[in-house]
Amino acid sequence: MTDAAVQQKPAPTIAPQSEQELTDGFHLVIDALKLNGINHVYGVPGIPITDLGRKMQAAGMRVLSFRHEQNAGNAAAIAGFLTKKPGVCLTVSAPGFLNGLVALANATTNCFPMILISGSSEREIVDLQQGDYEEMDQLAIAKPLCKAAFRILHAADIGIGIARAIRAAVSGRPGGVYLDLPAKLFAQVLEADAGAKSLVKVIDPAPAQIPALEPVKRALDVLKSAKRPLIILGKGAAYAQADDGIRALVEKTGIPFLPMSMAKGILPDTHPLSAGAARSTVLKDADVIIMIGARLNWLLSHGKGKTWGEPGSKKFIQIDIDPKEMDSNVAIAAPVVGDIASCVSALLNAMGEKWPAPPSDWIKAVNAKKEANIAKMAPRLMKNSAPMDFHSALGALRTVIKERPDAILVNEGANTLDQARGIIDMYQPRKRLDVGTWGIMGIGMGFAVAAAIETGKRVLAVVGDSAFGFSGMEVETICRYKLPVCVVVFNNNGIYRGTDVNPGGGPDVATTVFVKDARYEKLMEAFGGIGVHVTTPDELKRAVGEAMQSGKPTLVNAAIDPAAGSESGNIGKLNPQSAIRKK
Numbered sequence: 213m214t215d216a217a218v219q220q221k222p223a224p225t226i227a228p229q230s231e232q233e234l235t236d237g238f239h240l241v242i243d244a245l246k247l248n249g250i251n252h253v254y255g256v257p258g259i260p261i262t263d264l265g266r267k268m269q270a271a272g273m274r275v276l277s278f279r280h281e282q283n284a285g286n287a288a289a290i291a292g293f294l295t296k297k298p299g300v301c302l303t304v305s306a307p308g309f310l311n312g313l314v315a316l317a318n319a320t321t322n323c324f325p326m327i328l329i330s331g332s333s334e335r336e337i338v339d340l341q342q343g344d345y346e347e348m349d350q351l352a353i354a355k356p357l358c359k360a361a362f363r364i365l366h367a368a369d370i371g372i373g374i375a376r377a378i379r380a381a382v383s384g385r386p387g388g389v390y391l392d393l394p395a396k397l398f399a400q401v402l403e404a405d406a407g408a409k410s411l412v413k414v415i416d417p418a419p420a421q422i423p424a425l426e427p428v429k430r431a432l433d434v435l436k437s438a439k440r441p442l443i444i445l446g447k448g449a450a451y452a453q454a455d456d457g458i459r460a461l462v463e464k465t466g467i468p469f470l471p472m473s474m475a476k477g478i479l480p481d482t483h484p485l486s487a488g489a490a491r492s493t494v495l496k497d498a499d500v501i502i503m504i505g506a507r508l509n510w511l512l513s514h515g516k517g518k519t520w521g522e523p524g525s526k527k528f529i530q531i532d533i534d535p536k537e538m539d540s541n542v543a544i545a546a547p548v549v550g551d552i553a554s555c556v557s558a559l560l561n562a563m564g565e566k567w568p569a570p571p572s573d574w575i576k577a578v579n580a581k582k583e584a585n586i587a588k589m590a591p592r593l594m595k596n597s598a599p600m601d602f603h604s605a606l607g608a609l610r611t612v613i614k615e616r617p618d619a620i621l622v623n624e625g626a627n628t629l630d631q632a633r634g635i636i637d638m639y640q641p642r643k644r645l646d647v648g649t650w651g652i653m654g655i656g657m658g659f660a661v662a663a664a665i666e667t668g669k670r671v672l673a674v675v676g677d678s679a680f681g682f683s684g685m686e687v688e689t690i691c692r693y694k695l696p697v698c699v700v701v702f703n704n705n706g707i708y709r710g711t712d713v714n715p716g717g718g719p720d721v722a723t724t725v726f727v728k729d730a731r732y733e734k735l736m737e738a739f740g741g742i743g744v745h746v747t748t749p750d751e752l753k754r755a756v757g758e759a760m761q762s763g764k765p766t767l768v769n770a771a772i773d774p775a776a777g778s779e780s781g782n783i784g785k786l787n788p789q790s791a792i793r794k795k
């Protein structure tokens with residue numbers, strides 16, 4: 213050995229610790245996420261997490277910076293839905309945290325796995341309320357709005373803290389998790405060895421939950437008695453990625469299925485057993501209903517009332533991972549508790565080789581209603597007139613999705629949402645992403661960004677002009693990352709309609725009315741994307757077709773007749789009506 217080689221050889225026992233042998237909070241957070249296969253982060257930088265974002269990028273993670281945390285949070289939430297891994301949103305303290313919190317609460321309501329990681333101010337000062345920079349007791353505020361909330365105070369606990377967050381987000385019924393990381397944590401230093409040992413690779417984060425035999429048998433006994441059976445698929449079924457099993461169950465039993473909005477495409481809307489176009493008939497007349505990952509909440513009129521026909525005429529079989537879901541609104545005759553893939557395969561196994569088809573008069577009745585409704589709608593979808601109404605504009609977009617069934621459709625608005633849900637057929641699972649359980653506005657651009665990032669597919673976002681306003685600034689984000697997103701703004705000059713008048717007669721326009729004929733496409737042009745203004749279905753179809761072909765960020769401003777919409781779309785009846793008559 214040469215003298216030089218001797219000098220270069222490290223002597224770990226006597227030399228002072230070099231930087232390589234140390235790690236810190238920043239790196240442990242990054243290492244813990246990467247170890248668990250989390251490589252995408254959606255957020256907005258600032259104190260105390262700016263450097264965390266930089267170091268994440270340096271470590272090869274993809275860090276998507278947004279213009280507002282709510283949109284980053286919505287992106288993380290839908291990333292969780294699409295991948296079954298928790299989507300991560302990273303925010304600064306107090307205001308950034310609060311901006312992200314809407315998305316976290318929405319994720320929890322919709323059962324999307326998500327982790328909101330927020331930097332926070334110093335505990336000692338926050339707890340004595342001494343007025344720290346962006347002071348807020350974030351953990352306490354987050355707790356009631358998510359599935360679980362944790363704070364990590366010591367760098368040595370980062371591995372465990374992140375493992376707990378991941379498990380809480382994806383196990384059982386998925387949901388939002390809050391992780392509070394005080395500023396000081398990031399700078400804490402630990403020996404690299406000890407740090408590496410403190411990390412946890414989560415084994416089997418969402419274990420299968422296999423249903424017991426008895427409930428499966430009970431479910432089949434109930435099903436055998438059915439004369440008019442129906443299967444309802446919810447977005448839980450889409451999340452479960454049990455597509456083959458679900459299709460096998462539908463086809464083996466020959467039972468008509470009704471997909472909830474985000475379950476469209478698990479089986480194609482054009483499948484012969486799809487009852488989507490006969491929704492009101494099947495809900496009213498079915499006698500046994502199998503609910504798969506769908507809840508009997510307001511979206512299904514709580515399982516009772518006029519929508520559901522004769523009181524007491526229904527028997528429900530419900531498949532859900534959460535036992536508390538059973539009997540939430542009406543009695544469930546056959547609860548089957550477990551994960552959807554396991555429950556569906558247990559039902560299929562217990563059915564044996566053959567299962568009797570439903571009575572043919574039921575299938576005939578469903579088909580007759582379906583065909584009549586489809587025929588009634590057809591001419592409205594084909595009109596090529598200006599100004600467009602919702603039907604003619606959506607008729608054009610329906611063709612675009614038919615030609616590109618692997619594109620992801622993001623949809624929000626009131627009329628824009630309700631009409632698109634009914635008109636645009638979906639052909640593949642998890643391709644329709646929308647306002648979900650709350651009917652929340654503002655998911656549009658966040659969902660579109662994450663859909664493009666997580667799947668690499670083309671994204672078509674069909675949004676009302678009001679809905680677009682909630683996240684519209686993210687067109688810059690879409691342009692910055694050069695994402696294959698085409699945004700179509702259904703521009704009817706306002707919320708529901710652009711024709712309302714101020715009942716007080718003053719100079720202000722009505723509360724639901726916006727600037728007339730606004731040029732939303734210029735917003736996209738401002739950041740280097742393509743902007744198009746269209747007034748006819750033909751122009752709309754051409755502009756969107758080109759955007760889907762090129763994959764270039766595009767905004768199509770589609771002029772819709774301001775008088776075409778109805779109050780609150782299809783849910784106008786939810787508006788409270790006073791007993792006092794209007795003057």
Ligand SMILES: Cc1ncc(C[n+]2csc(CCOP(=O)(O)OP(=O)(O)O)c2C)c(N)n1
Pocket residue numbers: 624625626627628629651652653654675676677678679680702704706707708709777781
């Ligand atoms: C966060 C949030 N704020 C407000 C609402 C109430 N809201 C429901 S639909 C809607 C906008 C509807 O207008 P638009 O998106 O233009 O759709 P249109 O019916 O005109 O097609 C609003 C503000 C909501 N659902 N969510």
Ligand SMILES: [Mg+2]
Pocket residue numbers: 676677678702703704705706707708709
């Ligand atoms: Mg509108």
